[in-house]
Amino acid sequence: AQRIIAIANQKGGVGKTTTSINLATALAACGRSVLLVDFDPQGNASTGLGVEDRIHNSYSVIAGSSTADVAIQATQVPRLDIIPTIVDLSAAEVELSDMPDREFRLKMAIRRISKQYQYVIIDCPPSLGMLTVNALTAATSVLVPLQCEFYALEGLSQLMRTVEAVRAGLNGDLQMQGIVLTMFDTRNKLSAMVASDVRTHFGDLVYKTVVPRNVRVSEAPSFGQPVLIYDLKCPGSQAYAALAAELLRQESKA
Amino acid sequence: AQRIIAIANQKGGVGKTTTSINLATALAACGRSVLLVDFDPQGNASTGLGVEDRIHNSYSVIAGSSTADVAIQATQVPRLDIIPTIVDLSAAEVELSDMPDREFRLKMAIRRISKQYQYVIIDCPPSLGMLTVNALTAATSVLVPLQCEFYALEGLSQLMRTVEAVRAGLNGDLQMQGIVLTMFDTRNKLSAMVASDVRTHFGDLVYKTVVPRNVRVSEAPSFGQPVLIYDLKCPGSQAYAALAAELLRQESKA
């Protein structure tokens, strides 16, 4: 693949899954072939895309009982496939720690099939444990959704240290794809304060596109649809379309 | 202690830390003696109460290098003490798994000092790993903050299964304290839908008090204050005061 992007942040509820689903959908809408790997035991990315069949999943793939190509399913979105997940994936946190190649299980599992896609997007759980480390080791870059709230700032330096540690020890190719500000609420000054703080510290790493807080975004998963399909004209969809365009422009400059 | 309450939900960003800080503050305001244990490596509960000194913390306590009473600090709130935490606590997920008494480390560490308080509140990380299992094993009950959003419903049955498994194997006294609906947004019908769904399934387990989405709640941590101190009159503070009153009424009936 041109890019394997891990969507990561140990702070909970910041928009990792929402960004994974909708960035993947928007990239597919721009004609790219995309694979979404649900690597959070909550399985929200699978549910948010309306995927019910989970017999083969990211847990059976890293455990070795399914091959990656058997676990791939088409989704309702043209050019977007998914490897769904089940809650049993949470057992991998402990099971992996006894294996010699424990950080490389995901990387090895998707090595062959990732060649069939231009983009692979990996949705991570809210932690920096073995699952997220696997995703960072398999990835070529990391995209960090950052909620425009005070607590969200606190964990950022720890996340960056973890990315650095993975780059130094497990995956020398790992780069920062960028930071995207999410759930920006124009009605409250806290959002603007957090946004300006992040732009001061991280400069060009922060996408110009900001995803606004928009109720249509949180309604879409209850219909098993990406918001880009549920309501293309809403501010949330327009933001994810703009984010995909900005990311593609960033690629063509690289 | 009369009650050791674990504030738990593996879904991220649902209001665990906000509920831990503000329920603890409201109980203290009602004259109860309260200890808050920050058991999430993000350390948001410690930050949200303005606690800077973390030399002794919940990690050093379960690792055995500090005793619990040395790690206790007073907070700005009368009758509310805290055991803060540091990010190194995340190492405990792996370190604990090699110890024979791994699920009981927190329970043993706070056994003596918890007698000095009427309530102990434990803020948990967004996962069902070793840290949350330790909290559930140390607790007499579990309070589940539930964000009024679609994805939040998805994890509830897994959480209840985990509570059941801990009750069956590690802590026969563990009860459900209740479920509190958080970030209820009167402007969108999704909140009302989720709330009615939860009340249908869980009946009296769901508190009558609902915490509304209220920007003052998310502003308070940036000042290192509970919202009850930052802005007592706002809807968020009023809700947490009502929640504490409802919980105390529940106790007097028990």
Ligand SMILES: Nc1ncnc2c1ncn2[C@@H]1O[C@H](COP(=O)(O)OP(=O)(O)OP(=O)(O)O)[C@@H](O)[C@H]1O
């Ligand atoms: N721009 C937005 N506007 C409104 N709601 C949003 C937006 N983005 C996400 N949400 C909602 O906020 C909640 C948290 O988002 P999401 O589940 O994507 O975060 P996450 O980081 O994946 O959470 P977790 O840490 O549990 O994996 C969800 O209910 C989602 O529908």
Ligand SMILES: Nc1ncnc2c1ncn2[C@@H]1O[C@H](COP(=O)(O)OP(=O)(O)OP(=O)(O)O)[C@@H](O)[C@H]1O
């Ligand atoms: N009632 C509310 N109204 C508005 N914002 C809220 C409310 N409750 C919590 N928040 C904000 O939502 C975000 C998530 O809340 P909080 O951090 O307490 O959740 P959490 O479950 O502890 O998250 P994590 O899973 O990362 O531990 C925070 O920025 C918080 O300030």
Ligand SMILES: [Mg+2]
């Ligand atoms: Mg998620």
Ligand SMILES: [Mg+2]
């Ligand atoms: Mg928290």
